[in-house]
Amino acid sequence: MKELPAFAGGTPVRDKKLYYSHQYIDEKDIAAVVDVLKSDYLTTGPHITKCEEKLCRVTGAKHAVLCANDTAALHMAVMAAGLGPGDELITTPITFAASANCALYVGARPVFADIDEKTWNIDPACIEKCITPRTRAVVAVDYGGQSVDQEAILALKEKYGFVYIEDAAHSIGTCYKGKPVGSFADMTTMSFHAVKTITGGEGGAVLTDDESLYRKLLLLRTHGITRDPKQMVYEPDGPWYYEQVALAPNYRITDMQAALISSQLDKLPAFGARKKEIVKKYNEAFSKLPGCVVQEETKGSDTVRHLYVLRINPQHLSIGRRQLFDALGAENIICNVHYIPVYYFPYYEKLGYKRGLCPNAERLYDEMLTIPLFYAMTDQDVDDVIHAVTKVLTYYEK
Numbered sequence: 001m002k003e004l005p006a007f008a009g010g011t012p013v014r015d016k017k018l019y020y021s022h023q024y025i026d027e028k029d030i031a032a033v034v035d036v037l038k039s040d041y042l043t044t045g046p047h048i049t050k051c052e053e054k055l056c057r058v059t060g061a062k063h064a065v066l067c068a069n070d071t072a073a074l075h076m077a078v079m080a081a082g083l084g085p086g087d088e089l090i091t092t093p094i095t096f097a098a099s100a101n102c103a104l105y106v107g108a109r110p111v112f113a114d115i116d117e118k119t120w121n122i123d124p125a126c127i128e129k130c131i132t133p134r135t136r137a138v139v140a141v142d143y144g145g146q147s148v149d150q151e152a153i154l155a156l157k158e159k160y161g162f163v164y165i166e167d168a169a170h171s172i173g174t175c176y177k178g179k180p181v182g183s184f185a186d187m188t189t190m191s192f193h194a195v196k197t198i199t200g201g202e203g204g205a206v207l208t209d210d211e212s213l214y215r216k217l218l219l220l221r222t223h224g225i226t227r228d229p230k231q232m233v234y235e236p237d238g239p240w241y242y243e244q245v246a247l248a249p250n251y252r253i254t255d256m257q258a259a260l261i262s263s264q265l266d267k268l269p270a271f272g273a274r275k276k277e278i279v280k281k282y283n284e285a286f287s288k289l290p291g292c293v294v295q296e297e298t299k300g301s302d303t304v305r306h307l308y309v310l311r312i313n314p315q316h317l318s319i320g321r322r323q324l325f326d327a328l329g330a331e332n333i334i335c336n337v338h339y340i341p342v343y344y345f346p347y348y349e350k351l352g353y354k355r356g357l358c359p360n361a362e363r364l365y366d367e368m369l370t371i372p373l374f375y376a377m378t379d380q381d382v383d384d385v386i387h388a389v390t391k392v393l394t395y396y397e398k
């Protein structure tokens with residue numbers, strides 16, 4: 001007999017709401033932040049450099065520039081790449097708006113390439129179709145945490161000579177063919193927002209192996225101001241002297257945040273291992289259900305997921321995504337949707353983008369749902385999610 005979902009009058013799987021993500025903060029994290037508060041430097045202190053060095057060790061990048069958030073990191077990356085009016089930047093529509101907005105900040109135009117039907121990452125063949133003489137950059141997003149097809153994107157970069165920026169907001173800890181995310185693109189950006197795998201409350205970073213990009217990024221983080229006599233136009237007037245040599249915002253991060261990110265990075269192996277365990281259980285349970293489709297791994301990606309996204313198969317279900325969202329909510333499993341295709345937003349419509357641009361992305365958007373996945377989930381939480389999803393999808397199976 002099929003179990004009755006709470007949505008149809010049955011008893012909810014759990015009493016307490018379970019959200020799609022939650023941070024994990026331990027005593028070490030708290031002590032790290034408190035130590036900074038008792039120290040001399042609240043911003044631009046020793047924890048910035050310490051955290052940047054740690055990020056380089058974790059990702060294999062030569063340089064890391066810690067900054068206010070990933071949106072700032074993306075803005076700095078496109079400024080460092082020299083994008084401006086008349087230039088085009090290719091990205092995926094299934095991302096947070098910041099991955100495309102960075103082009104608009106500098107007067108360039110975002111161009112949306114469709115996603116791969118199986119991995120839900122940007123499809124390299126679609127990137128190639130979008131390339132024009134104006135293409136200056138590609139922002140590829142490791143959607144949900146799994147690596148994009150690095151080999152294919154690097155081959156396109158070789159052929160067309162664009163700047164490859166990887167938005168790795170979801171993918172810290174993920175490896176592609178044995179090498180960590182952060183060691184592939186010209187610049188890789190990261191987010192340490194509260195819902196992401198590693199958090200500083202807010203925070204971001206740009207990683208690069210390129211010395212000249214690194215020097216530009218340091219300038220762009222802080223008003224385009226330099227204190228390095230080698231970068232100055234004039235002889236310093238004295239020890240107080242500095243020069244503004246470019247125009248840039250203040251995208252610095254505090255030492256409290258850097259200390260928190262640093263402390264969190266020590267837990268990345270544990271975070272990754274636990275998330276892999278949960279994903280394995282989810283994949284085993286959900287791949288048996290005709291009503292849903294699980295995200296396929298990019299070949300070569302050893303993934304630390306940030307999001308676990310379920311896709312419904314409408315042919316086998318009598319309900320749609322909206323009802324599934326409500327039905328899981330009634331079981332106290334609070335889901336989310338990542339993402340609304342960026343060019344659906346009114347702001348983008350006003351710029352001339354039309355629906356129908358990326359059919360695979362649009363279909364995925366209609367059918368997807370983000371279910372809970374985070375380090376601090378208990379085994380009971382995981383079982384509750386599997387129970388609730390199975391109950392609802394089985395009940396509404398066609």
Ligand SMILES: *Cc1c(COP(=O)(O)O)cnc(C)c1O
Nearest residue numbers: 069070071096098169191192193
């Ligand atoms: C979270 C996120 C961002 C923005 O990060 P912030 O640190 O909040 O600015 C950008 N891109 C993607 C793919 C994200 O998930």
